[in-house]
Amino acid sequence: MSGLAISVQNMNKYFGDRHVVKDLSLEINTGRICGFLGPNGSGKTTSIRMMCGLLTPDSGTGHCLGFDLYREKETIKRHVGYMTQHFSLWENLTVQENLRFIARLQTIPRREKKVEEILQQMGLQDYRHQLAKRLSGGWKQRLALSASLLHNPKLLLLDEPTAGVDPNARQEFWQILHQLADSGVTILVSTHYMDEAERCHQIAYIAYGNLLVQGSVDEVIKQQRLITWAVRGEKLSHLEQQLIQLPGVEHTTLLGNVLHVTGSDPSQLDQSLAPFHQDYLLAQVDTGLEDIFARLIKQHQQSTVVRN
Numbered sequence: 461m462s463g464l465a466i467s468v469q470n471m472n473k474y475f476g477d478r479h480v481v482k483d484l485s486l487e488i489n490t491g492r493i494c495g496f497l498g499p500n501g502s503g504k505t506t507s508i509r510m511m512c513g514l515l516t517p518d519s520g521t522g523h524c525l526g527f528d529l530y531r532e533k534e535t536i537k538r539h540v541g542y543m544t545q546h547f548s549l550w551e552n553l554t555v556q557e558n559l560r561f562i563a564r565l566q567t568i569p570r571r572e573k574k575v576e577e578i579l580q581q582m583g584l585q586d587y588r589h590q591l592a593k594r595l596s597g598g599w600k601q602r603l604a605l606s607a608s609l610l611h612n613p614k615l616l617l618l619d620e621p622t623a624g625v626d627p628n629a630r631q632e633f634w635q636i637l638h639q640l641a642d643s644g645v646t647i648l649v650s651t652h653y654m655d656e657a658e659r660c661h662q663i664a665y666i667a668y669g670n671l672l673v674q675g676s677v678d679e680v681i682k683q684q685r686l687i688t689w690a691v692r693g694e695k696l697s698h699l700e701q702q703l704i705q706l707p708g709v710e711h712t713t714l715l716g717n718v719l720h721v722t723g724s725d726p727s728q729l730d731q732s733l734a735p736f737h738q739d740y741l742l743a744q745v746d747t748g749l750e751d752i753f754a755r756l757i758k759q760h761q762q763s764t765v766v767r768n
């Protein structure tokens with residue numbers, strides 16, 4: 461269970477004249493869950509597919525599960541399980557029929573036994589005779605995950621697997637992912653949910669084709685050295701418009717009854733916020749991933765404007 465499951469250097473991808481992935485370098489250890497985050501259309505899916513031999517990069521080098529990304533693509537594919545964004549199983553077949561059918565298509569050895577094993581492992585045994593179309597969103601995702609596990613993949617690619625799934629089902633889904641990781645499966649998962657990012661061993665934040673930051677959640681937060689103040693009081697949206705103009709205030713986020721105010725220069729931030737202590741309750745809090753990502757995007761946009 462040791463070693464690198466994925467190691468890529470300077471990977472690029474163009475679609476026509478659009479440079480969709482720019483110089484991506486990344487390493488992921490075996491048995492780890494790596495979360496891909498970033499705005500829509502920023503190249504997460506394309507990066508994931510290239511790293512796993514499903515799409516050929518235009519340049520760069522790399523290995524997946526020890527196999528070369530260019531020369532050994534077919535071998536890589538045999539060891540990868542892929543769950544796409546949209547439920548793509550047979551709605552008019554039952555849970556068990558779906559799994560049996562896929563197992564037959566994939567010529568899985570001893571498939572009856574394997575299907576039974578997966579039904580048990582995924583807690584789907586009581587749903588085996590239920591039509592796929594009658595399952596709730598969470599159970600459909602669990603069935604889709606089961607289908608992607610039938611051939612015992614060493615690497616799982618999950619493209620926004622829990623989009624639109626309720627929080628309880630998402631939590632259960634993530635418990636399963638951690639069990640799989642503990643058994644040595646490496647998982648790449650794209651998500652827009654911050655709580656899911658926090659469940660990953662490692663995250664990579666991609667925007668406009670650029671990998672802006674990577675590491676564990678703690679590392680990413682520490683690297684950015686941001687200070688965040690939580691402000692409580694009346695008419696916070698009005699206050700937000702005022703604060704964002706002040707020196708040292710780099711980013712604000714309104715979260716219900718609390719306004720988060722973030723910056724990298726503590727004394728400048730202190731000075732700007734000082735006049736507000738009288739009318740508002742202010743306390744320094746831990747900086748969250750959302751604050752970090754918002755700032756990274758802003759910095760990246762500013763540097764792109766300067767370069768252009």
Ligand SMILES: Nc1ncnc2c1ncn2[C@@H]1O[C@H](COP(=O)(O)OP(=O)(O)OP(=O)(O)O)[C@@H](O)[C@H]1O
Pocket residue numbers: 475480498499500501502503504505506507
């Ligand atoms: N096969 C393709 N041909 C042409 N353009 C493509 C192709 N696949 C993706 N793109 C474009 O490349 C860009 C990156 O797409 P990608 O799906 O990798 O982004 P993403 O970060 O996964 O987005 P989302 O969060 O919306 O799923 C997008 O602008 C997309 O329209």
